[in-house]
Amino acid sequence: xxxxxxxEGLYDASDSLTLGxxxxxxxxxxxxxxxxxxxxxxxxxxxxxxxxxxxxCMWQSxxxxxxxxxxxxxxxxxxxxxxxxxxxxxxxxALPHAYCTSGGFLATTDEMVAFVNIWPDSISLKGGFxxxxxxxxxxxxxxxxxxxxxxxxxxxxxxxQDFREVDGDIVSAAHFQPGxxxxxxxxxxxxxxAGWRRADYPVETYKEQSRGIEPSFFFAKGDEGLQDSTIVxxxxxxxxxY
Numbered sequence: 001x002x003x004x005x006x007x008e009g010l011y012d013a014s015d016s017l018t019l020g021x022x023x024x025x026x027x028x029x030x031x032x033x034x035x036x037x038x039x040x041x042x043x044x045x046x047x048x049x050x051x052x053x054x055x056x057c058m059w060q061s062x063x064x065x066x067x068x069x070x071x072x073x074x075x076x077x078x079x080x081x082x083x084x085x086x087x088x089x090x091x092x093x094a095l096p097h098a099y100c101t102s103g104g105f106l107a108t109t110d111e112m113v114a115f116v117n118i119w120p121d122s123i124s125l126k127g128g129f130x131x132x133x134x135x136x137x138x139x140x141x142x143x144x145x146x147x148x149x150x151x152x153x154x155x156x157x158x159x160x161q162d163f164r165e166v167d168g169d170i171v172s173a174a175h176f177q178p179g180x181x182x183x184x185x186x187x188x189x190x191x192x193x194a195g196w197r198r199a200d201y202p203v204e205t206y207k208e209q210s211r212g213i214e215p216s217f218f219f220a221k222g223d224e225g226l227q228d229s230t231i232v233x234x235x236x237x238x239x240x241x242y
Contacts (some may be wrong), residue, residue, distance in 0.1 A: 010220075010232065032057050032076055032085045040074075042066060047161035049105030051112040051138055054079050058091055058114060060101040071099035073116055077138055092116045092133070092144065103130055104161030106170065106192040111136055113191050116144065117158035125208050127177040130159040132193055148194040150187070155196055159185075162216045163192065164231060171231060173215045179208035182215060184233065206238045213238060 012020025035041050040061040049056050058075040062068045073092040076085045091114055092100045103115025112135050119128035130147040146154035157174035164171045169186045176183055176198075184199035204211040212235030220230040 030082055030085075032078075033074075033088050042068075043074075045102040045161060047102050047104040049107045049112065051105070051107040054138060055082050056105060056107075056112065056138060057085070058102045058105065061088075067099060067101070067119070069099055069121075070094050071101060073100050073102050073114075075114070091141070097121045098128075101158070102161060103132075103159045104163060104172075106163055106190075108190060111191065112138060113193065114141070115147065115159050115161075115192070119158070123177070125177070125179040127156075127175070127179055128158045130155045130157060130174065134191070134193075145193070147192070147196065150195050150197045157183075157185075160215055164217050164219070165190075166231065171217065173217075173233065175209070175213065180210065180213060181205065182210040182213055182235065184215075209238065211238050212236065 033043070040063050042062045042064055043059045044066060045060045047058050055078045056075060057077070058073055060071055061074045062071040072090060072094045074088040075091040076088045078085045094100055095118065098118050098120040101117045101119065103117045105115070106113045114133050114135070116131045116133065117128050118131055119126070131144045132147050133141040133144055135141045147159070149155050155174065157176040158180070159174045160172055162172060166186075169188050170190060170192055171184065171186045172192075173182055173184045174196075175181060181203055183201050183203065185196045186199060187195040187197065189195040214236040215233045217231050217233050220228060220232050
């Protein structure tokens, strides 16, 4: 596989169901949250993290529609390995002139950082900023604060929920203004609060956004079948190549 670009032979395109990939051993399905008649009925952007012997789950939530003005971020936790989950609590409420979506967790031994994407009404092309809150117990959270780039400016982008540690850096991706233009990002701040830099990444635009959006990452395997440091990024193609 090249430094970047489409990787040939990575998937079996003739197998439309699994793409030639197998399910991990021990995989099973659990219910984190089931709404009642009076609860929100739209959920999206689910992100998980392990912290201090518990598993945490966050998602964006709204009564019926995606990215509506009242969209906010909820979270729940499990203390038994994911078999049962607490009643959801609000991680970040919608703001007067902005809705909020989930940006994922980063957890160290002593602290967990929750990322929140804020989408102000005042931006003409759809886009937003990344903020965060931190906790040492998973219950009490700090005030909302902006996530900073390496130049000391707030990140003018909404961050994805996927984080990977590679050679002392945290690697993720974000959609930058104007519009939603995807780019891998990295920082040596293991909390993810600051120091983010944009990677060298070629972008093909499509309308007011990049052609590829909503990326996720995994590590490739080397010749011996072991994980190496090659990161594979998969994206949703807005031109519907499937």
